[in-house]
Amino acid sequence: MSPRAAWRLESLGFGEVYDYVAGKLDWMAAGLRTEGTNAAHPRAGEVSRRDVPTAGLDERLGDVRERVRAAGWDAVVVINKEHVVFGLLRSKELDKDPELRMEQAMRPGPSTFRPYVSVKEMAETMTKHMLESSPITTSDGRLVGLLLQSDAVRVAGEEK
Amino acid sequence: MPTEIDRNQLKELVERGAQLVEVLPADEYEEDHLPGAINLPLRRLETDAVATLDRTRPVIVYCWDAA
Numbered sequence: 001m002s003p004r005a006a007w008r009l010e011s012l013g014f015g016e017v018y019d020y021v022a023g024k025l026d027w028m029a030a031g032l033r034t035e036g037t038n039a040a041h042p043r044a045g046e047v048s049r050r051d052v053p054t055a056g057l058d059e060r061l062g063d064v065r066e067r068v069r070a071a072g073w074d075a076v077v078v079i080n081k082e083h084v085v086f087g088l089l090r091s092k093e094l095d096k097d098p099e100l101r102m103e104q105a106m107r108p109g110p111s112t113f114r115p116y117v118s119v120k121e122m123a124e125t126m127t128k129h130m131l132e133s134s135p136i137t138t139s140d141g142r143l144v145g146l147l148l149q150s151d152a153v154r155v156a157g158e159e160k
Numbered sequence: 161m162p163t164e165i166d167r168n169q170l171k172e173l174v175e176r177g178a179q180l181v182e183v184l185p186a187d188e189y190e191e192d193h194l195p196g197a198i199n200l201p202l203r204r205l206e207t208d209a210v211a212t213l214d215r216t217r218p219v220i221v222y223c224w225d226a227a
Binding site: 010 | 200
């Protein structure tokens with residue numbers, strides 16, 4: 001739809017016309033702010049914990065576990081230098097053999113969700129599928145934060 | 161010929177004073193739109209664009225996605 005609009009504006013005499021082809025979906029998937037009636041309702045990106053610990057594929061589990069638990073966390077997201085999510089370790093995986101590398105210990109390819117999904121929907125999904133936490137990523141797989149089920153349920157409850 | 165841009169280019173253009181136009185129907189615009197965007201649904205473009213937009217400034221249009 002936007003290409004037709006851009007061409008039509010040019011034909012109407014507008015000299016400098018641009019088409020943001022990836023559109024609103026791309027904007028929202030990046031976790032960026034919008035305006036409108038839906039903006040008042042909390043979304044996954046806003047409620048997710050941005051300070052979630054991260055680790056690289058080659059790090060030793062024992063070292064990561066010590067760092068993660070000292071920071072008060074029971075989960076860590078495995079990412080690359082571009083912040084693309086490769087895996088997730090929750091409490092069960094963190095308790096594995098400390099000599100394992102992260103890529104051996106992690107739960108690979110975890111389900112991820114986009115930042116614009118409503119917290120209410122996330123609370124329902126996470127409860128139904130018994131997900132204690134879920135990575136929130138942009139559409140190109142970059143980490144935004146980790147959404148805890150307890151946070152999603154609490155915030156969704158406050159909305160009622 | 162309109163120029164296709166990405167998210168970062170959009171931000172730069174808006175900072176330089178570009179006008180941002182969502183061409184989706186009004187109900188979709190009302191639910192969510194990019195900050196500062198105005199709504200000119202495609203069907204109203206011909207009648208409203210000339211009256212609403214400044215021809216001397218860049219115009220960025222967008223809809224939901226590339227599909």
